[in-house]
Amino acid sequence: MxxxxxxxxxxxxxxxxxxxxxxxxxxxxxxxxxxxxxxxxxxxxxxxxxxxxxxxxxxxxxxQEFFVPQDDLFSSNIVSVDFAGNITVVRCQVGTAQAVCTMLDSVSRPDIVGTIAGDDTIF
CATH class of the missing domain: 1.10.10.10 (Winged helix-like DNA-binding domain superfamily/Winged helix DNA-binding domain)
Structure with missing residues (x-):
């Protein structure tokens, strides 16, 4: 919604x-x-x-010129989401993890303490 x-x-x-x-x-x-x-x-x-x-x-x-709708960013770039204990592992299209991670960092949620992005993976 x-x-x-x-x-x-x-x-x-x-x-x-x-x-x-x-x-x-x-x-x-x-x-x-x-x-x-x-x-x-x-x-x-x-x-x-x-x-x-x-x-x-x-x-x-x-x-703003650089805004990408969040649902477009997710639907086109996230490949899978897995859970390992209290860590969420998000697999992305190659080269897009940093952009997805930046968007996640901008969301004010108490359950997201921080994010770390590689080339295709977010922790």
Missing amino acids: KYARQKEILKIIRANTVLNQEMLQELLKERGYPVTQATISRDIREMNLIKKADENGVYHYAQ
Whole structure:
């Protein structure tokens, strides 16, 4: 649900001039995602959305140039996930572990203390 909602947020901000969280909340509700302001705030932070001025100086939400939707990053690059005691081992496509690891590090979760990435493996 979260990834689908975040994907919808990207569609919304690409197609509309979203001025504030209240407007985004209303647009999400119209599309079947009734969420709280707190949820929107977390999504904005996790997605690294920014407020950017258009040619008229009006600030609106926009996506940073380097943002990759999390579900796309995972679905296209994670090969497998295994568990060894209290360690999770994530196997990735060759050369993508660092990018996946960076995304994992940006997620605020108390159960993820830290990550270590090689070329195709994350611990």
